[in-house]
Amino acid sequence: MAVINKVSFIELNARERAAAVLDEGTHRELLCPFDGLESPHLPPQGIVPQSDDGVVIVKGKIGGKPAVVISIEGAFQGGGIGEVSGAKIAGALELALRDNKLGKKTFAVVLFDTGGVRLQEANYGLLAISEIQSAVVALRKYVNVVGVIPGDVGSFGGMSITAALFNHLIMTKEARFGLNGPEVIEQEAGIKEFDSSNRPLIWGTIGGTQRVETGFADVLANDDMDEIKAAIAAALTVEKIEKSRTEKVDLYRNFLSHIDPFERTTPQSVRELWRKMDKGEIREKKTVSPTRSNITESRGRTWLTALTGMANLESEIPTVVHGEALLADEIVSFISVVPDLNNRFPRARNGEVGLDEGWAIAKYVRDIIESHRNKDSRRAIVAIVDVPSQAYGYREELLGIHLACAAAVDAYATARLAGHPVISLIVGKAISGAFLAHGYQSNQLIALNDEGVSVHAMSKQSAARITRRTIAELEKATSEVPAMAYDIASFSKLGAVDELLDGINADVPQEQDIITVKNSLISAIDKIRSSPIDLKSRLETQEALNGGRTASIKVRELLEKQWS
Amino acid sequence: METLTFDYEATKVIHKRSHVGVVGSGDLEVLLEPSDSGRAHIHIRTGSEGFGEVWKLVLDRFFTVNDIAAKVTINDFGATPGVVNLRLAQALEVSGHGCDK
Helix, strand or coil: CCCCCCCCCCCCHHHHHHHHCCCCCCCCCCCCCCCCCCCCCCHHHCCCCCCCCCCCEEEEEEEEEEEEEECCCCCCHHHHHCHHHHHHHHHHHHHHHHHHHHCCEEEEEECCECCCCCCHHHHHHHHHHHHHHHHHHHHHCCCCCCEEEEECCCCCHHHHHHHHCCEEEEECCCEEEECHHHHHHHHHHHCCCCCCCCHHHHHHHEEEHHHHHHHCCCEEEEEHHHHHHHHHHHHCCCCCCCCCHHHHHHHHHHHCCCCCEEEEEEEHHHHHHHHHHHHHHCCCCCCCCCCCCECCCHHHHHHHHHHHHHCCCCEEEEEEHHHHHHEECEEEEEEEECCCCCCCCHHHCCCCCCCHHHHHHHHHHHHHHHHHCCCCCCCCEEEEECCCCCCCCCHHHHHHHHHHHHHHHHHHHHHHHHHCEEEEEEEEEEEEECCCHHHCCCCCEEECCCCCCEECCCCCHHHHHHCCCCCCEEEHHHCCCHCCCCHHHHHHHHCCEEEEECCCCCCCCCHHHHHHHHHHHHHHHHHCCCCCCCCCCCCCCCCHHHCCCHHHHHHHHHHHHHCC | CEEEEEEECCCCCCCCCCECCCCCCEEECCCCCCCCEEEEEEEEEECCCCHHHHHHHHHHHHHHHCEEEEEEEEEEECCCCHHHHHHHHHHHCCCCCCCCC
């Protein structure tokens, strides 16, 4: 009888996983447990921290090639991304990018096991994830960025949007990979939409087998250390940089056009559709039978109309509207996500970023990039942000809402990296994955200082459920930790808001309000044109330096010292 | 969260620092560092409050048997006494102070 000598990869902890992936004897951990970089935000909330904050950074070689492995510990706080753990990931990717730019090829491999943003550090997590995503998009120009989602936690939330930006993804059948966790969907959309206790339903929708069968991941590996190591090494030998899924805007828009939300969408029907798309049997985009839009007012629409002066806004789909205006003699593009009570996807009728919305943003922004490819001056793009959330739903997960959001992230980041000034004008809600997709990749964030303006990682109801607190306990915590608060004044203490505009009528902008906002945009564009194209400036503002991002800065400094 | 500290006189030296465990459900992490203070100093943060007596019993026994001068940091997420003892032994083994040294 043959001896089966398999070592489970899933059962290893994050540090053991990282060590297992690297060639023997090449392994060097950076920011190790003794460097004392734990979360400064957990103990004040009565939560025991971990000495590495749940992220292990190891440099070494894979198949002889220099690489950095970033491994997330799913057993600590569900692998949630806080300020320190987020800065470790972002910092490592930024340094890998620096090496590659200097001609020193360094691969990056991320071992995901994460529920997304750590809700106890809410806005720190979201902010860090936007910086991680920016680094991934930049790094992908030099090397194939490889991700592994082994399970147990799998990958959720903003980190799944991040994973979707990778060139190459490896999963096991035990792993799950989706945007919104089953409990959150049930909380936000009801048990009829998604039953979070139904395990076959969950794995059938977002499990590894389904994800690979429907093209959302590349390789299905067994939970076997050697097999996973081989899959990673094989991915690194591909010299040609693979096009990432998020760049294939037409393909996925065609794919979604063949979905009829009024018919039953099953894991099997999606597999069949994807198989045909993949084989090239379906090339044409299906004309989606027009439903009559039922547009309601929203701040996003109000401000888009006010700033462009256009009565009839242009749109790819009714919920993603855009227009142009002259600001200081240059044409500027504006884009907003708006509600449509008849949206063909019912879960995206209140201004959420859903499947069609993510891809429509990507299409619009990439068209701008394309039309400026050979021009000296790159047009500024303004994301008018008023997004209550990403769309929570069964169909959304099955059809890759994480990827749709990532497509928008990628488009904005690519525009910024190509020299387009990208600005976020936050006029309403800027929540969670929706904000990551629409606005968080901007060079600058400008916000109205208004009660209706808020930035956060999750609604209070869901955040309370996931962190097992009452709403009252949650509100008490938010009053003590600025990163957990929902109001824009608290958020701006983290230093990412470049300008907070006072005294603007956010619901009914007056003539003077419009002038004020336009002037603010003009000076922001001006400033961006003479600033670096990455997001580092967020760490250099007065608020960031004066305590808003202390740990984010410290982590990067120490990491740089230990890097080479 | 509760913070506990313990202190024991010690004579043996350890040569290497070591780290084991994860702050996950029913588990804990132990950071063990050499110390020239001639004492074992243990600093614990635990999510399960009110178990000071149990910690004392487990640590009394461990540091009586293992007479090591060290700085020990423990981050605990509800580990049972058996798991605590196991992780401490593991940390000691990784630190190069195995039974044959």
